[in-house]
Amino acid sequence: xxxxxxxxxxxxxxxxxxxxxxxxxxxxxxxxxxxxxxxxxxxxxxxxxxxxxxxxxxxxxxxxxxxxxxxxxxxxxxxxxxxxxxxxxxxxxxxxxxxxxxxxxxxxxxxxxxxxxxxxxxxxx
Numbered sequence: 001x002x003x004x005x006x007x008x009x010x011x012x013x014x015x016x017x018x019x020x021x022x023x024x025x026x027x028x029x030x031x032x033x034x035x036x037x038x039x040x041x042x043x044x045x046x047x048x049x050x051x052x053x054x055x056x057x058x059x060x061x062x063x064x065x066x067x068x069x070x071x072x073x074x075x076x077x078x079x080x081x082x083x084x085x086x087x088x089x090x091x092x093x094x095x096x097x098x099x100x101x102x103x104x105x106x107x108x109x110x111x112x113x114x115x116x117x118x119x120x121x122x123x124x125x
Contacts, residue, residue, distance in 0.1 A: 009073060009074045012064065017057070034098045036097040037077055039086070042054065055115045058115050059115075059118040059120075070104055071104075088111075090102065
């Protein structure tokens, strides 16, 4: 196997949403290259399964990183892209969407407005 790029593994971060098969993290760097982060239009409406999954992922981000910047690392690109540009934003203008080392941060104001349930102490699955 080719040498894979370095990638921070966020120990203690949930691997996915139980009972759905949806992953929140990846096990290893992509040997074909880093999947770029990009804002994906979100079609999920409150009360739908998709909205619950997005809310659960944001809940995990908030309770793991809080309002502090965090490295993309092994966080799943598809999950991040559904929140990217709204609830999760780049820390600086030098953001590289194809870097595992890219720094992100939760836009707390937008995130609380769109997913208030993500900020509760316990998220019922």
